[in-house]
Amino acid sequence: TQLLEQSPQFLSIQEGENLTVYCNSSSVFSSLQWYRQEPGEGPVLLVTVVTGGEVKKLKRLTFQFGDARKDSSLHITAAQPGDTGLYLCAGLDRGSTLGRLYFGRGTQLTVWP
Amino acid sequence: GAGVSQSPSNKVTEKGKDVELRCDPISGHTALYWYRQSLGQGLEFLIYFQGNSAPDKSGLPSDRFSAERTGGSVSTLTIQRTQQEDSAVYLCASSPELRAEQFFGPGTRLTVL
Numbered sequence: 001t002q003l004l005e006q007s008p009q010f011l012s013i014q015e016g017e018n019l020t021v022y023c024n025s026s027s028v029f030s031s032l033q034w035y036r037q038e039p040g041e042g043p044v045l046l047v048t049v050v051t052g053g054e055v056k057k058l059k060r061l062t063f064q065f066g067d068a069r070k071d072s073s074l075h076i077t078a079a080q081p082g083d084t085g086l087y088l089c090a091g092l093d094r095g096s097t098l099g100r101l102y103f104g105r106g107t108q109l110t111v112w113p
Numbered sequence: 114g115a116g117v118s119q120s121p122s123n124k125v126t127e128k129g130k131d132v133e134l135r136c137d138p139i140s141g142h143t144a145l146y147w148y149r150q151s152l153g154q155g156l157e158f159l160i161y162f163q164g165n166s167a168p169d170k171s172g173l174p175s176d177r178f179s180a181e182r183t184g185g186s187v188s189t190l191t192i193q194r195t196q197q198e199d200s201a202v203y204l205c206a207s208s209p210e211l212r213a214e215q216f217f218g219p220g221t222r223l224t225v226l
């Protein structure tokens with residue numbers, strides 16, 4: 001069962017453009033994490049959002065957690081080629097005491113110079 | 114190194130053979146997770162170890178898959194009688210405690226011919 005739906009699946013843009021990727025679910029999560037994965041490497045955590053409505057900024061990246069804690073978005077301002085990678089969202093099961101994460105399929109972002 | 118390491122980085126095997134994949138977690142991390150990442154798919158949870166507790170095996174896709182963790186450190190994922198659909202990248206992650214950030218290794222790319 002795919003609990004988290006990410007869109008778009010692929011995104012190809014020019015350097016300097018802005019973009020938003022979405023992570024949606026019908027389930028409520030206690031927290032939601034965003035990871036970036038580069039070829040041949042494991043995912044690296046970018047941010048964890050915990051509170052409904054929470055907004056976190058990481059340089060040019062802005063993350064938002066929906067009020068109902070079912071969805072999230074990642075906005076990148078003035079994208080750069082170094083932002084290229086697979087962006088994954090992962091929800092922490094509200095009922096899990098073990099820290100089990102449910103991952104979306106990811107958004108493959110390519111930023112052209 | 115201080116990160117999670119996995120070996121081998123690549124494994125090519127013939128259908129029907131057994132394979133062992135190894136994960137060395139970050140020293141001191143009590144939680145260890147195995148995930149599988151197939152092309153175009155998100156990360157699929159396989160199994161979880163926490164300290165000396167019984168592992169959560171709920172994500173293992175079949176009884177051909179097993180894993181153990183010796184001495185609360187190194188873990189081995191074994192796939193018996195491999196099938197072509199087992200081809201994927203197998204990722205290991207460790208965490209300092211329950212529900213904390215997970216640190217991923219680079220993965221083992223398994224190809225079953």
